[in-house]
Amino acid sequence: MKDNRLTYGEIIEKSKEFLIRKDVPSAKCDAEWIVSFLTNKKRVEIYLEFDNYVPQEQVAKIRDMVVDRGSRRPLQHLLGCVEFCNLKLKCDERALIPRPETERLVEIIIERLDPNFSGKILDLGTGSGAIVLALCNILKYAQGTGLDCSTKSLALAEENLSFSGIEKRVTFDTFDWLAGKQLEGMYDLVVSNPPYLSIQEWEQSQPEVKIYDPKLALVSEKEGLQHIEGLINVVPKILKEGGIFCLEIGHGQADLTRSIMDKSFQHVEVLRDLSGVRRFIFCRN
Numbered sequence: 001m002k003d004n005r006l007t008y009g010e011i012i013e014k015s016k017e018f019l020i021r022k023d024v025p026s027a028k029c030d031a032e033w034i035v036s037f038l039t040n041k042k043r044v045e046i047y048l049e050f051d052n053y054v055p056q057e058q059v060a061k062i063r064d065m066v067v068d069r070g071s072r073r074p075l076q077h078l079l080g081c082v083e084f085c086n087l088k089l090k091c092d093e094r095a096l097i098p099r100p101e102t103e104r105l106v107e108i109i110i111e112r113l114d115p116n117f118s119g120k121i122l123d124l125g126t127g128s129g130a131i132v133l134a135l136c137n138i139l140k141y142a143q144g145t146g147l148d149c150s151t152k153s154l155a156l157a158e159e160n161l162s163f164s165g166i167e168k169r170v171t172f173d174t175f176d177w178l179a180g181k182q183l184e185g186m187y188d189l190v191v192s193n194p195p196y197l198s199i200q201e202w203e204q205s206q207p208e209v210k211i212y213d214p215k216l217a218l219v220s221e222k223e224g225l226q227h228i229e230g231l232i233n234v235v236p237k238i239l240k241e242g243g244i245f246c247l248e249i250g251h252g253q254a255d256l257t258r259s260i261m262d263k264s265f266q267h268v269e270v271l272r273d274l275s276g277v278r279r280f281i282f283c284r285n
């Protein structure tokens with residue numbers, strides 16, 4: 001009788017080849033994550049067990065998840081979570097998957113703040129709550145508010161808050177910064193990763209983004225600039241004197257955004273992400 005069992009090495013190889021055929025970026029890495037997740041082993045442990053057989057009941061589960069990934073469902077949705085600035089956040093179709101670039105946005109802010117910062121932080125377009133939760137997790141005396149127009153995203157943000165250990169210092173609420181309403185309160189730091197893709201850029205994005213991330217989180221009218229312009233109208237009114245405003249922008253938006261921001265803010269700095277793209281604006285009121 002033919003032995004149809006698979007070793008860890010064989011299942012990784014077969015899964016990788018399947019994902020490559022489905023044009024999945026980072027096929028090998030994703031295959032490793034799936035096997036690691038479903039066998040409850042660290043990725044390095046899989047390689048220590050390379051020639052050992054995977055238990056038969058797990059083979060079927062791995063196969064199903066690899067097929068799902070082959071349909072271009074994001075790995076983070078399959079695993080149900082994402083690592084963001086040392087936090088483990090729940091992750092699903094209700095909100096944008098927090099991105100590595102945005103971790104750099106958090107780092108840029110932390111590098112420029114006193115570690116004992118005890119001010120009020122506002123995260124506009126908070127999505128899963130990633131930015132405000134990460135900042136308040138690092139800044140132990142800060143108070144944070146996350147606002148979003150999507151009630152689904154806010155429900156996910158609340159779930160992420162519920163197991164964060166910083167429940168007393170962060171709140172979430174609804175607000176639409178394009179609706180022309182006045183926002184209450186004054187803040188020491190306002191941060192935002194707004195929607196900034198043009199509809200054409202969104203049309204050309206990978207299926208993981210186009211099908212599974214909310215379009216509301218990504219697309220902005222006026223060639224991707226409508227939400228950034230909206231922020232520049234709202235933020236000066238709610239930022240304390242000397243307060244910080246930091247935002248993420250899209251590829252090719254730095255010069256225009258900077259020229260608009262120079263009129264309302266001081267010391268406007270454009271900063272690059274780890275790929276060298278001019279991705280962040282940091283300034284003071």
Ligand SMILES: C[S@@+](CC[C@H](N)C(=O)[O-])C[C@H]1O[C@@H](n2cnc3c(N)ncnc32)[C@H](O)[C@@H]1O
Nearest residue numbers: 098125126127148149150176177178193194217
């Ligand atoms: C690019 S996502 C960022 C999510 C999260 N801050 C992150 O970095 O992972 C933009 C967010 O802005 C929200 N949003 C879009 N338009 C908005 C508006 N007019 N007012 C408030 N929030 C808005 C979306 O629902 C989405 O959660």
